[in-house]
Amino acid sequence: GEDVEQSLFLSVREGDSSVINCTYTDSSSTYLYWYKQEPGAGLQLLTYIFSNMDMKQDQRLTVLLNKKDKHLSLRIADTQTGDSAIYFCAEIKYVTDKLIFGTGTRLQVFP
């Protein structure tokens, strides 16, 4: 199957870390992505990881990939109210370059 699953909601206090999880099914995926969608806006590419990597860090963002378990996570350090949005993970299908999106996680940051 092509299901990419995410938990629907996450609520965190400002200043804490957020961890958004994603599971995917296609072991042939070459790249995995995290996109952010703010209310009324399109998709913003946050970061990506190549499938032969375990971890990637980019400022406040840390991506962890467990290829054996087909599990991807996005950690946001020092979460701010501006981080409130829907976060989508996506996997790219090898050769076709088609993105398959997860269900999206709505992150709410409260003071």
Added chain:
Amino acid sequence: SAVISQKPSRDICQRGTSLTIQCQVDSQVTMMFWYRQQPGQSLTLIATANQGSEATYESGFVIDKFPISRPNLTFSTLTVSNMSPEDSSIYLCSVGDRAMQNSGNTIYFGEGSWLTVV
């Protein structure tokens, strides 16, 4: 990164009419895709826009309902035909380029076209 412009950004359409959405990229790209995002939902791929040939549609989407053009490497259109309220969605153009593969084969999105059918 590629800069993607979509028009219109928003529209309210009458039932039974058709609307064409344009996607313009600021550089030549090998891949262009059209996605739909229904209210409160994730993104679903409609089709891959192929330059100089017919688009490749995903299961559940057909050319008669969603005709697509791609006359060159920087431009594509998606038409939503004979619209009904169920077509109220965000339609997003995305682009990628295999030349970027070593830097992540990154796929970028336009801001989307928000269509409401009444």
